[in-house]
Amino acid sequence: MSLVKVGVIGASGFVGAELTRILLTHPNVQLTGLSSLHHIGQSISTVFPAFVGSFDQVFLNNETVIEKADVLFLCLPHGKSEALVKQCIDQGKKVIDIGADFRLKNLDAYQEWYDVSVEYPELRNEAVYGLPELNREQIKESQLVANPGCYPTSILLGLYPAIANQLVDPSNLIIDSKSGVTGAGKTLSEVTHFALKNEGFNAYKIASHRHTPEIEEIIQLISGEQIQCSFVPHLLPVNRGILSTLYADINPDVTPEDIYTAYETFYEQEPFVTVLEKGKLPDISHVSHSNQCHIGLTVDTRTNRLIIVSVIDNMQKGAAGQAVQNFNLMIGLDETKGLAMVAPSF
Known part of the structure; x- marks a missing residue:
């Protein structure tokens, strides 16, 4: 396959930089443009010195990046992607939106939880929820993929086999998640200030986190039931990572062997999900x-x-890595292309 022309909108944030780093080594990608709201005319290596000597592409405006690319990744805050996605779709481009604008099919829930208005509701009908382990075939045929949130990715991968196989009661789920500080984005705040977060550990946005309706909507699709869950996120004093601990009541006559078999069977062919041996966490x-x-x-x-414990890197499987996985599926590549990274040993 010839190289695919790819652009990244919002490349000066944490996710945008991580995505750029992955795409630079992808064998089928020609990175034709990066955009930034605040750094137009500056090189990415000026904003992120890790790129010095390796990649010095200058940030462009959004329109130029869209024009030069065939596939666009959007790494923007909620409410900022919709108009740009409309522009991309009208020009026949493929889009992976890493923001929240297209994750929810329920527009009322999206507008309520994110406090934004929707200008192009029809685009939600075209968007496919980009969790490959659940929607692989739909992603392959889609022009617009909504990359899942980081918390929902860890949670839904952890819960899916148990709920889909009716092994647990989805009406009484308790979800306890911990994230590294990069999940809050690059914008400075007291919440993620080193002096305040180092040596600290806290819960936040209890019963009000914006990923809650996304989690509930997908669980409802899996279970066929209207459910609500208790979701409590926490902030860890680390850069990366999400650990979700999930509690679900086991249905009558379900054995531990039934549960382990369901998980091992569902994920045995999945390249990026591993069910650990019994007794290991x-x-x-x-x-x-x-x-x-x-x-x-x-x-x-x-x-x-x-009790399910599910871990991911919030910058990778929770954002940029999963976006590249979706990109591979959308253009007909092996979904592992460019994603053969192994965690450091220490």
Whole structure:
């Protein structure tokens, strides 16, 4: 296959920089343009010195990046992608939106939770939710893919086999997730200030985090039931990683063997999801800087509860890596192309 012309809009943020780093080594990508709101005319190596000596492309405006590329990645805050995606779609471009604008089919929920208005509601009908392990075939045929949120990726991969196989009751889910500070983006704030976050660990946005409706919408599609879950996110004093601990009541007559078999069967052919052996639990350091998801299972027979621990790198499988996985599927490549990273050993 010839090289695919690719542009990245919003390349000066954490996700944009991570995505650029991956695309630079992708064998089928020609990186034709990067855009930034605040750094037009500057090189990416000026903003991120890690690129010095390797890549010095200058940030352009959005219109130029769209014009030069056949496939666009959008790494923008919620509410900022919609008009640009419309422009891309009208020009026949393929789009992977890493922001939140197209993740929810329920427009009322999106507008309520994100406090934005929707200008092109018809685009939501075209968008495919970009979790490859669930929607691989639809992604292959799509022009617009909505990259999932980082928390939902870890949570949904952890829960899917249990809910899809009716092994647990989805009406009483408790979701406890911890994220590194890069999940908050590059914009400075007291919440992620080193002096305040180092040596600290806190919960935040309890019962009000914007990923809640995304999690619930997909679980409802999987289960066929209207559900609500308790979702509590936390902020870890680390750069990268998400660890989600998921609690679900086991349905009657379901055995531990049924649960392990369901997970091992569903994920045995998945290149980026590993179900750990019985008795082993995952660690965020084991997936750092990789597109991997590790899942550990514990059946608490005393409480008849399944406890799932799911870990990902929020910058990779939670954002840029998964976006490249979707890109590969959209253009007919092996979905592992450019994503053969292994976590550092120490």
